[in-house]
Amino acid sequence: MGRVASHDSHLRMTGQPMPSLHRRHTVQAITTRCLDSETIIPYYPAMQKTARQSQPAAQPPGRPREFDMDTALDGAIRVFCERGYHATSxxxxxxxxxLATGSVYKAFRDKHAVFLAAFERYASVRGEQTRAAAARGANGREKLRNVLLSYVEHSKGSEGRRGCIVVGSAVELSAVDPVMRARVTAQLKTNETFIAGLIREGQADGxxxxxxxxxxxxxxxxxxxxxxxxxGKARLPLDGERLVGVAMKLLA
Amino acid sequence: MGRVASHDSHLRMTGQPMPSLHRRHTVQAITTRCLDSETIIPYYPAMQKTARQSQPAAQPPGRPREFDMDTALDGAIRVFCERGYHATSxxxxxxxxxLATGSVYKAFRDKHAVFLAAFERYASVRGEQTRAAAARGANGREKLRNVLLSYVEHSKGSEGRRGCIVVGSAVELSAVDPVMRARVTAQLKTNETFIAGLIREGQADGxxxxxxxxxxxxxxxxxxxxxxxxxGKARLPLDGERLVGVAMKLLA
DNA sequence: CGAATTAGGGAATGGTTGCTTCCTATGTCT
DNA sequence: AGACATAGGAAGCAACCATTCCCTAATTCG
Structure with missing residues (x-):
C-alpha cells in the first residue's frame, strides 16, 4: 500500500498540480476560444520569456520552432484519445x-502538460465544428438537430473508434486528477449551456x-x-438520421 | 516507437489474448447470469481440477480458500471503477x-484476469439491480421509467463518482484489448435488448x-x-425525476 | 499418519517507464 | 559576433510495476 511521491505523483495523489517553479515563465500564451467563446484558456506551446510586451507580431529571440505545434498536438490527441492517458507512453x-523526446520536454513541462494542451486543442477544434454545424441551421430547432447529427457523425466509424478526449479524461482521470476534472466539468457545462442556448433560441423563434x-x-x-x-468507441453502429430523429422528440 | 512485449503486452498489441496454456485447467466455473439471463459467463475463482464430476457439494482437495471471492471482487470493482485498469496497480x-500479492496471483492468472472477473461480477450485480427496478413497475412504461431512474440514481453521488466499469472498459480498453472490447459490446447489446424488450412489452400492454x-x-x-x-463521474449533479421526466418523452 | 494438493503471504526479480541531463548542431535576434 | 533558444539524440536514473518464488499452513485421499 505504501506508495510515496512517484513521477506522476500529482495524478495519483489528491495533491495540487505542482506549482511549476521549475522555471517561472510568463508565457505569451496562444489562446483558444472555447465552445461558448466565453472562456479563454491559454495553453503553453513553450517557455519563453515574454517578448517586448506590446509587440504581438514580434518574433522571440533564439532559434524558431521548426515543427507546427498544432499538427504535433493533433498527433498527441490521436494517441491520447485512442489509448487514454496512462496507457500512452x-x-x-x-x-x-x-518529435524527439528532448523536444517534447523542451516544449512541455511533462506528460501531463502535453495532455492538457492536447485537451485544450481538442476542445477548441471540436467546439468550432459544433458551432459550424449549428450555423447551418435556419432556426433553433434546425441548429439543434444539426448539432446532434454532428455529434453522431463524430461518434461513428474510425473517429468514433478513436474516441473523445473529454470522455476519456472524465472516465480515466476525473477521480484522480483534480486539474483535469475541473477542466472536464467546465467543458461539459460549456457544451450544456450552448445547447440550452439553442433550445431557448428555438423557443424565441417559435x-x-x-x-x-x-x-x-x-x-x-x-x-x-x-x-x-x-x-461509438465500443464500435456499435450508429445511424445518425434514426437516432437524431428519435432524440428530437425531446423538443416536443 | 520500438516497444516489444511488455508486461501487459496483450493489452498494448493487437494480438490475441494469450491462449492460457500456462496450466490447462478444466475449471469448475462459478457462473453468473447476465442482464438478459441468456448468456452464462464463467469466471475463474481458482484453478482446480474438477471434483469428481457429479458431486456438486464435494469439497476439492487442498487447503480451502479462506477469503470470500465475491467480497474480494467487490473490492477490485471499487478500485477498477475509480481508477480504471492501467492506473490501478x-x-x-x-x-x-x-489479499496478499501471492494470493491474488494464486487465484487469478494475472491482472487482466482479475479485471475480467471484476467486470463479470459487476455486470451480474448491476443486471440484477436493473431487473429488480423493472420488476417494480406495473406495465412496460412504468418498468422502463424505473429502470431509467435506477440508472440515474446509480450515476449520482459517491457511486457515480466511482464510475461504471463497463464505461471504463469501453473508453480505456476497447481500442486496445479485443477481449474486453468483445465483452463490453456484448454487455451493451444485452442491456439494449433488455430495454427494447421493455418497450415492446409496453406496446403490448398499451x-x-x-x-x-x-x-x-x-x-x-x-x-x-x-x-x-x-x-456522473465528472460530478455534475443529476436530478432523477427531472431527467427521467424529460427522457420519457421518447416514448410519446 | 504421510502424500498430495492447494491457499496464504511476503520477499525477490526483471523489465519498463517517465523524466532528466547531457551533448552538438542550427537558426534568429540585437 | 554574441546571446539565446530550439532540435534531436543518447544515455542515465530512480521508481514502480507485474509477476514469480518460496516457505508455511490447511485440507483430502490413501
Whole structure:
C-alpha cells in the first residue's frame, strides 16, 4: 500500500498540480476560444520569456520552432484519445507527434502538460465544428438537430473508434486528477449551456415549444452525446438520421 | 516507437489474448447470469481440477480458500471503477481486495484476469439491480421509467463518482484489448435488448404507443445511460425525476 | 499418519517507464 | 559576433510495476 511521491505523483495523489517553479515563465500564451467563446484558456506551446510586451507580431529571440505545434498536438490527441492517458507512453507520444523526446520536454513541462494542451486543442477544434454545424441551421430547432447529427457523425466509424478526449479524461482521470476534472466539468457545462442556448433560441423563434424545459433537456442531451462517444468507441453502429430523429422528440 | 512485449503486452498489441496454456485447467466455473439471463459467463475463482464430476457439494482437495471471492471482487470493482485498469496497480488491488500479492496471483492468472472477473461480477450485480427496478413497475412504461431512474440514481453521488466499469472498459480498453472490447459490446447489446424488450412489452400492454421505434429508442436510451455515467463521474449533479421526466418523452 | 494438493503471504526479480541531463548542431535576434 | 533558444539524440536514473518464488499452513485421499 505504501506508495510515496512517484513521477506522476500529482495524478495519483489528491495533491495540487505542482506549482511549476521549475522555471517561472510568463508565457505569451496562444489562446483558444472555447465552445461558448466565453472562456479563454491559454495553453503553453513553450517557455519563453515574454517578448517586448506590446509587440504581438514580434518574433522571440533564439532559434524558431521548426515543427507546427498544432499538427504535433493533433498527433498527441490521436494517441491520447485512442489509448487514454496512462496507457500512452512517452514513446507513443513522440512517435505520434513526430518529435524527439528532448523536444517534447523542451516544449512541455511533462506528460501531463502535453495532455492538457492536447485537451485544450481538442476542445477548441471540436467546439468550432459544433458551432459550424449549428450555423447551418435556419432556426433553433434546425441548429439543434444539426448539432446532434454532428455529434453522431463524430461518434461513428474510425473517429468514433478513436474516441473523445473529454470522455476519456472524465472516465480515466476525473477521480484522480483534480486539474483535469475541473477542466472536464467546465467543458461539459460549456457544451450544456450552448445547447440550452439553442433550445431557448428555438423557443424565441417559435421552432421549439415553450413548455420545453431548456436546462433539463440540455443536460439530458449532454448525457446522450457523451454516451454516443462511449457507444461509438465500443464500435456499435450508429445511424445518425434514426437516432437524431428519435432524440428530437425531446423538443416536443 | 520500438516497444516489444511488455508486461501487459496483450493489452498494448493487437494480438490475441494469450491462449492460457500456462496450466490447462478444466475449471469448475462459478457462473453468473447476465442482464438478459441468456448468456452464462464463467469466471475463474481458482484453478482446480474438477471434483469428481457429479458431486456438486464435494469439497476439492487442498487447503480451502479462506477469503470470500465475491467480497474480494467487490473490492477490485471499487478500485477498477475509480481508477480504471492501467492506473490501478497490483498494490491498489491487493489493498482493496484485502489479499496478499501471492494470493491474488494464486487465484487469478494475472491482472487482466482479475479485471475480467471484476467486470463479470459487476455486470451480474448491476443486471440484477436493473431487473429488480423493472420488476417494480406495473406495465412496460412504468418498468422502463424505473429502470431509467435506477440508472440515474446509480450515476449520482459517491457511486457515480466511482464510475461504471463497463464505461471504463469501453473508453480505456476497447481500442486496445479485443477481449474486453468483445465483452463490453456484448454487455451493451444485452442491456439494449433488455430495454427494447421493455418497450415492446409496453406496446403490448398499451402503455407505450405503437409507433415508437423500439430498437432505435433503445439504442438512444443506452447512449443516455452510458452518458449518465460519464457525466456522473465528472460530478455534475443529476436530478432523477427531472431527467427521467424529460427522457420519457421518447416514448410519446 | 504421510502424500498430495492447494491457499496464504511476503520477499525477490526483471523489465519498463517517465523524466532528466547531457551533448552538438542550427537558426534568429540585437 | 554574441546571446539565446530550439532540435534531436543518447544515455542515465530512480521508481514502480507485474509477476514469480518460496516457505508455511490447511485440507483430502490413501
Amino acid at each position: 512517452i514513446g507513443d507520444l513522440t512517435a505520434a507527434m513526430r 421552432s421549439v415549444p415553450d413548455h420545453v424545459e431548456a436546462d433539463d433537456t440540455a443536460r439530458l442531451m449532454i448525457c446522450m452525446t457523451q454516451g454516443l462517444r462511449v457507444v | 497490483i498494490g491498489d488491488l491487493t489493498a482493496a481486495m484485502r 402503455s407505450v404507443p405503437d409507433h415508437v421505434e423500439a430498437d432505435d429508442t433503445a439504442r438512444l436510451m443506452i447512449c443516455m445511460t452510458q452518458g449518465l455515467r460519464v457525466v
